[in-house]
Amino acid sequence: MRTITTEGVLTDCNESYARALGYTKEEALGMSVYDHTAERSVEDMKNNLAQWKKTHETLPAEIWLKRKNGNIFPTMLSGTSLYDEHGKLIGRTLALTDMTEIYEARTKLEVHEKHLQQQLSQVQKSNDLLTVAEKRYRILYEKTPVLLRTITTEGILTDCNESYARALGYTKEEAIGMSIYDHTATRSIDDMKNNLEQWKESHQVLHKEIWMKRKDGSIFPSLLSGASIYDEHGNVIGRTVALTDMTEIYDTRKKLEEKEARIREQYEELKKIDTSKEEFTSMISHELKTPLTPIMGWCQALRSPKILGQLNPKQAQALNAIETNAIKLKELVGDMLDAQKLDMKKMKFDHKDVDVTEMMYYLAENLRSTMDPKHIEFVNSTSEKLTLKSDKSRLEQVLNNIILNAVDFVPANTGKIEISAENKNGKVLFTVKDNGTGIPKDKQGRLFTQFYQLDTSATRKHGGSGLGLSICKGIVNALGGEIWVESDAGTGASFYFTITK
Template sequence: MNTFGISGGLLVLIIGLAVIDYGFDPKVPYAYHAFYLGLAGIVMGGVIIWASSRRSQNPLLTQPYQPVSTKSLSPVESIKYRKLYEESPVMQRTVNIDGIILECNQKYAKSFGYPKNEIIGKSIFDFIAEQSIKEMRNTFESWKETGHAENREIWFKRRDGSTFPAILSANNMYDERGKLIGSNTAIRDISDVYEARRVLVEHERQKIQLEELQKMNLLKEEFYLSLSQECKLPLEPIKRYCESLNDPIAGNLNKEQLQAVKEIYDNTIRLERILDDISDVQKLVARKMTFNKEEFSVNEFMKSVVELGSPMMKEKKIEFVHATKEKSTLKSDKNRLKQVFDNLIQNAVDFVPQQGGKIEIGAKKEDDSITFYVKDNGMGISEKRKDSVFKKYYQVNLSLKRRYGGSGFGLVICRLIVENLQGKIWFESKEGEGTTFYFTIPLST
């Protein structure tokens, strides 16, 4: 409302009334002219008052956005609210009922990748991702009808074409008559929520896959155990028949026939050992193997290992050295430790040279454990194969025909037994010079 214009109109109106009053007296000079001049002044004053009192039909389209308040704001308060709008940590935009953006804050412009002057005057739908256009139109029409739009999930589109999800809530704006004329909309990017949701879904998927793999692994272990047991059954009669045929009294075989029977018997024993290895690996991996711990003398135990290994040295005439001088006692599973030595000695026998082979075994106390070792002067292990030594099915040289074992499980069985007894196993090797396997067992486990 223009106060100055209304005051001017009233003044013209009053002058017009005075002049017309003068013109009512026919005796005064120019009365007729004065009457019509006063009438014109009254009409002009009325027009000025009417024009000055008219209000703008759409203030949002003719003046920049200012916060709506029920009371007049001081300059300080106006600056404060403007600053809150500009520096809000969430995106803010002001729109009219036609969906045209009248104002936005820096966060909004930066998030969409536009300068503010390229946003103001555009339709809100220019910044909506394709998959949310329909949802946004429904939300906008609903807001115009009900004046309510809160926590609506919408996908927005940046200048570079990328999209992001956000939560939209509108704070309504009304004119002095209470008519809805626009809204100040807050938009919060929820990309982090979607990422967390994606991670949770992926985690759940991996969890289901892991459970399925565990079930399959359990079935595989049961299959291997059952297979090894079933395959061992026909080996017993084969062994008995071979023993009978080797008996000079029961059989009457020539040299070639006896050699054939011996080969059958040796391969039967070898197959039996492979089946035992398969069974042991599955039990160890599933932690189902039984360990019977007892206290025993380390020196006496090593003597029994010498007795176990000595027959293996005969074919290659290997020098077998026992270097143990340790007198300590150890509480552990003696039979499983013998199994470790058996595998390590057999492994050494396979890889020492045909002539001049040497294998040394020993044990010594170090801190609170006993360190055992098996040393050979064989071919050694190349650098590129060292990381694979303790893996399943691995053999250092697959082209070499092995006299003992050969299943590829020997060293992995050693590792699993030692680890189940809370020990450690490792080796040192130089290609062409030999290998030494070490393993430690705590004095009391």
């Protein structure tokens, strides 16, 4: 709590306020409220102060406070105006509730209870000194938005504030004299009885969630905390309780539970869809692969003069077309299966010692014939002796895929593809460079995603399923490496990937 002048200068504050902001009470007094207000809330604080000066009413507002060390935290501001003996506005007393974490409400209410006990005890011990301080307390009791009620040891209301009466649908006159059980929902009657009995024995008001009942029969949840009241002889004669309306918290919790339930349902549905997709891919791959074996077998058999005799050029061309497309379809099926295995993390790897230098040599030799139709210059620049422990066939699969992609995109007659492997920081760095059309920067981010193709037009020149590079990335990552590309439109492309030795 803090008390300020109409200009926003602190004239009083409690120890809790000073401590929460990291000051001593002596340091805090005399400072401006803006010294304690976080930058994000300075305008709100100015507006709140200006509005109060006009209306003399302090509207609840969420204000971020700033500690001495610069840290900030959210609070809920409420309070009441102070007047001199002539009725002139001279300041206001504010209660600032720390809203840092809702779930810390119990802890905060314990602090509140402690301060309330101290205040009430002081009031009972200082009956002969009831002056302006008593009046201020009474105003705060009446005007605070927190629901406050005072009861006897038998649970009869002797006092309550306007907020309490209004929240339960009564006038203050109607509420006073009623039993607390008249205001307690059936579901919380036993909890209220136990709380009252425990208080009578220990004189401590334990925090408890209690469902309240309004005059119209509707109910709402609240969090109860409070302090005992003593007479001049130290005997407990009652207690004042603060009840925090928990409706919004319960509604939020309910919405979160409903949202979590929907998310779980969606997750289960996605799992079913994913399983169906995997089953469908497996089925389609199998159904496509099964007829390919006899088709390719017959293509080879029909070339023998013993089957249909010597084929004329037109027949041979047709047979070649059948076989070529059957091979493409087989490769597509293989890509689909590989992509599925990588998605499911079921691809198997055979880690053995690999002579990288030898592998690069034979790879270059085996692919030279592929370069001949376009007269592509094909260079293997690997010079040092390199070995590593990895899956040779998968490494060859990645290199083949990248190289064959490059064949599609380099120009005929002047095209050049260069491959190399070298030692780099304890890893083997593989490189495939070409002088093809290059890859625009804005398209490189999706290059390694499934089914992505640089040219998706109906008249695109280059074939492919869009799975090749995503499979390369999946294999390289599974082998513990990284893959990337460096290129720009019209400058060729350089593909790199690393494998730990």
